[in-house]
Amino acid sequence: MSTPFSTRLLSALTAARCVVAFTGAGMSAESGVPTFRGTDGIWSKFKAEELASMSAFMKNPALVWEWYAERKRVISGIHPNAGHLALVRMQGLFPDFAIVTQNIDNLHQRAGSTMVYELHGNIERNYCIKCGAPASNDEVLAQHGVPTCARCGGTIRPDVVWFGEMLPEDDWRHSERAMSRADVCLSIGTSGIVYPAASLPLLAKQQGAFLAEVNPERTPLSDVADEVITGPSGVILPALFDQVAASRSHSLQY
Ligand code: BJW
Ligand code: ZN
DSSP: OOOSSOHHHHHHHHHOSEEEEEEOTHHHHTTTOOOSSSTTSGGGTSOHHHHSBHHHHHHOHHHHHHHHHHHHHHHHTOOOOHHHHHHHHHHTTOSEEEEEEOOOSOHHHHHTOOSEEESSEEEEEEEETTTOOEEEHHHHHHSSSSOBOTTTOOBEEEEEOOBTOOOOHHHHHHHHHHHHHOSEEEEESOOOOSTTTTHHHHHHHHTTOEEEEEESSOOGGGGTOSEEEESOHHHHHHHHHHHHHHHHHHHHHO
């Protein structure tokens, strides 16, 4: 049977103990979440620095909240796709399987993945910039305009990482550790240009992992990856799962 996967990738996955999937916006594109860059991307209509930074928020919180309220509504109405579900099945194949995601849409967790590290936060969470109290999506969406804290009256913001902000310390530390012990790292649906997240697949490779990229387009990572699989994650990942599940069960029998 023909396969888009090399023998080298299948051998690495068949022998792997630890596999880490590094995911970006392309992972959710087939669920209907727009990517950031490219012709239909969010940043083709909006300027990143006018919406996704603390200075933009301080300058015009109503505009930033209008954008997030709309995205919260879109994301609450969509569902994980075949790619997310393939990663859920893949976690059952390996003793150590983690997802390091740049996505804020919660779709990996909603699909059923259990070891998910979120580098850029989660759009389902919010917090008060004055006292730090969390606020639920229901609470913030019920208020019109800029939501305020029930405890102290401070301004609430979405719990996502904007440009110029540090990444959440725990998720970052766990992600670095997972990348350092990975036998295989799959970089899926990311342009690989936002740092420090984009350094993680390179860390995995430096530490000895086989690095494979899944993306319909080439990225800066394509030149360093051990294998580039060209195509959408919703098609490629289910096919990869089938191949690896078959070869791992075969290798266990003999
Ligand atoms: C498919 C597909 C399908 C489509 N299947 N694939 C100069 C040099 C280096 C760094 C910097 C610099 N100037 C500034 C920086 C730092 C900055 C940065 O990296 N900027 C670069 C853009 C230049 N980084 C930061 O500011 C970070 N913090 C930081 O550095 O802290 C340290 C510090 C603190 C204080 C002072 C100084 C330093 C924080 C970064 C936060 C990023 N936040 C966002 C928004 C999150 C909230 C929200 O969503 O509202 O995170 S930006 C946005 O980009 C989002 C994403 O997670 C992130 C990555 O995007 P991603 O996922 O790769 O999406 P796309 O759209 O780029 O790519 C999609 C891909 O999918 C494409 O390749 C498609 O082909 C593919 N695709 N369909 C598979 N079906
Ligand atoms: Zn507060």
